[in-house]
Amino acid sequence: MLTGASGLATSFLAAQVLGSSENPVIAVGEEVIRQTPGPIAEKVIHAVGHADKPLVITGVLVVLTLVFAGIGVLARRGLTLPVAACAVVALIGAAAVHARHGNLLAVVVGFLTWLAVLQLLSRPVESEGDRRRFLGLVGGVAVGSAVVVLVGRSVGAGRRTVEKARANLRLTGVTKPVVPAGADQGIDHQMAWNVSTSDFYRIDTALIPPAVSPTDWKLRIHGLVDHPMELTFDDLLARARTEAWVTLCCVSNEVGGDLIGNAWWSGVRIAPLLAEAGVQAGADGVLQRSHDGWTCLTPLTALTDDRDAMLAIAMNGQPLPINHGYPVRSVVPGLYGYVSATKWVVDFEVTRFDKAQGYWTDKGWSALGPVKLASRIDVPRGSVAAGDVVIAGVAWQQHTGVSAVQIQVDGGAWQPVTLATEPTVDSWVQWRTTIHAAKGSHRVRVRAVSQTGEVQTAVRRPPAPNGASGLHEISFEAT
Numbered sequence: 001m002l003t004g005a006s007g008l009a010t011s012f013l014a015a016q017v018l019g020s021s022e023n024p025v026i027a028v029g030e031e032v033i034r035q036t037p038g039p040i041a042e043k044v045i046h047a048v049g050h051a052d053k054p055l056v057i058t059g060v061l062v063v064l065t066l067v068f069a070g071i072g073v074l075a076r077r078g079l080t081l082p083v084a085a086c087a088v089v090a091l092i093g094a095a096a097v098h099a100r101h102g103n104l105l106a107v108v109v110g111f112l113t114w115l116a117v118l119q120l121l122s123r124p125v126e127s128e129g130d131r132r133r134f135l136g137l138v139g140g141v142a143v144g145s146a147v148v149v150l151v152g153r154s155v156g157a158g159r160r161t162v163e164k165a166r167a168n169l170r171l172t173g174v175t176k177p178v179v180p181a182g183a184d185q186g187i188d189h190q191m192a193w194n195v196s197t198s199d200f201y202r203i204d205t206a207l208i209p210p211a212v213s214p215t216d217w218k219l220r221i222h223g224l225v226d227h228p229m230e231l232t233f234d235d236l237l238a239r240a241r242t243e244a245w246v247t248l249c250c251v252s253n254e255v256g257g258d259l260i261g262n263a264w265w266s267g268v269r270i271a272p273l274l275a276e277a278g279v280q281a282g283a284d285g286v287l288q289r290s291h292d293g294w295t296c297l298t299p300l301t302a303l304t305d306d307r308d309a310m311l312a313i314a315m316n317g318q319p320l321p322i323n324h325g326y327p328v329r330s331v332v333p334g335l336y337g338y339v340s341a342t343k344w345v346v347d348f349e350v351t352r353f354d355k356a357q358g359y360w361t362d363k364g365w366s367a368l369g370p371v372k373l374a375s376r377i378d379v380p381r382g383s384v385a386a387g388d389v390v391i392a393g394v395a396w397q398q399h400t401g402v403s404a405v406q407i408q409v410d411g412g413a414w415q416p417v418t419l420a421t422e423p424t425v426d427s428w429v430q431w432r433t434t435i436h437a438a439k440g441s442h443r444v445r446v447r448a449v450s451q452t453g454e455v456q457t458a459v460r461r462p463p464a465p466n467g468a469s470g471l472h473e474i475s476f477e478a479t
């Protein structure tokens, strides 16, 4: 029974951390309600009134308790049957969670906990020492499970409160994204030019994304400035809005990878704020710090020149999702996220590169992180019919812009492709062409040319320390 409880506790915590309201026990309870024939359900509801949900949840827990008591008895004769029984229970939970589009990871975490704790608690007790060890384990698992549940509750509560504040937030001066004509060439199986928020990649070091309420949010601007400042969320909203298409890219993106996305960001430009604070001579960087202590050091020039470096409050026309930095994050066109795109940002310390460094730079990544000129082939995938074949993809070098894209088919000459509209140099650009492919297998490579005339290098480099390089190549079969 303790084994059962421990797995339920960890799966509950996992569900809270993942921000999934669907913890497996509740999902199963809801499924029981859904599967109960209408007339019976009505009778039950009539009899118990509003207690139906707690009653069903209690029922699920009682059944689980009995099942695990049975598993405990079986465990005397070896662990094969108990493990199988745990798997069946986990599968039922997984099916219920899956039916509500919840995150299955919570079920996996619970199942693994069951296996581990079952192992620990079913070792034979042969001596007084074994007995003491067993009682110690029992106490440890019981206390551990209780602590895990308490942590899960507080995580869930914080997140729910902030989710509610986010749902009620009305932002003025934030417009819906309208994709500029011709930017999205509308090819099947190519990622949309404007990546939806739910498809947008997520990278951060936060196990539990910070739940920061706008009423508590403040940004401190200090360090090498004449007038240190503190801005509240209302102060920020009172300022002029800027909105822009910016393609965000992770330095860990491999050649051909998908840790990149283009969104419509709304916020407040950083340059005027720094001007107001009065940056002192000699400063060349801003050490940005997030609510959970992550840092990055951003070159001052990228924050004060004419680009749209902003404190973003909205993504694709909606308040930032918690996972993408709610209530405020930085967005700086042209730089990899690890040196610029601080989510849950709360602190700007104006400083110098010879005095400070950010989280990833401290771990050996380059101090400066300008985005490298790059391109990717998205289409075709797998095999296609021989004949005319559409080849399509994207290319980017934020804040420099792409002037041309070329492909090479089966080692032949580089040939130009057609670029879609590139509404701003801060966003990626889609491209396409049609080639004639005879039956058989083919290889296609792509390279981009920037608006300053740089040709994308074929030299292969891994992401560390300052971004991958090399040409993306695909092969496909024409049948």
Ligand SMILES: Nc1nc2c(c(=O)[nH]1)N[C@H]1C(S)=C(S)[C@@H](COP(=O)(O)O)O[C@H]1N2
Binding pocket: 200, 201, 202, 203, 204, 205, 206, 248, 249, 250, 251, 290, 291, 292, 294, 323, 324, 325, 336, 337, 338, 340, 341, 342, 343, 344
């Ligand atoms: N607070 C915080 N901000 C962060 C990070 C982080 O770990 N913590 N990771 C950065 C990195 S490496 C990237 S690539 C971008 C990713 O932003 P996204 O998750 O909104 O796509 O956020 C940046 N901002």
Ligand SMILES: [Mo]
Binding pocket: 203, 249, 250, 251, 252, 336, 337, 338
């Ligand atoms: Mo990143």
